[in-house]
Amino acid sequence: MTPLSGYLLVAALLFAIGLAGALTRRNAILVLIGIELMLNAANLNLIAFWRYGPHPEALTGMMFAIFSIAVAAAEAAVGLGLVIQIHRHAQTTDLDAINRMKG
């Protein structure tokens, strides 16, 4: 097994863990944690391909990963703001209890 496939397997495992968390947990914050794990797994793939690709000096994968980190930070801020507002409105963060779109 090449080093690249080792990193790719770690990223795939982390993605699957994040997906399982996002699909099975009831707390909205823990669903967001699962999504963050999935985004990070994608970043690991980008960096691994940058490192073992033919032109690391072109910096393409590295730049993709850096921008992806920035976008994930914005996503986390907005997502957690939404969770706080939902909690204020419905007094719960249990996703099974939030079953109405009408306020």
Added chain:
Amino acid sequence: MSFVLYILAALTVAGGLAAVLLKNTVHCALALTVAFAGLALLFLELDAQFAGFAQILIYIGAVAILVVFAILLTRGSETPKGSAYSHSPLVGLVIAACVFAVLGWAVLHSTAQLPPGTTSATPTVTVADIGNALMTRYVLPLEIVALLLTAALIGAVIVAMHEKEGSR
């Protein structure tokens, strides 16, 4: 596969598993920090110093703190009385297992080869190179990200702002 990679992979995956499986949400946030730290170390192992330190600054320094704030503000630290999982966790587990099976199969059985001539020599990329690229070739994406971050900042503040009583 070096020995270091095994250790870092085990640390990261253990952190991720704990973040998903633990019952207390504060413990989940701490496990998430461990997973982020493991990922930052993996980035450093891949000779991506800038991305590794950016990961530490942004994820451990900002996102993890934000998650802890959200947990405390929503009183999520109280361990839920019922199950911590949704009513059909098996479906989610099966979907995740299928995704991992497909990804792992694709990685292990891929016939795609790296182009010949690619060595595993350490790429000599300095932070100055990254700064130069950000200011020349990638200046438009940089500006768009700046706009996105500003919009996200204002949007998050507006969404989470206290509503005045009677304005509903």
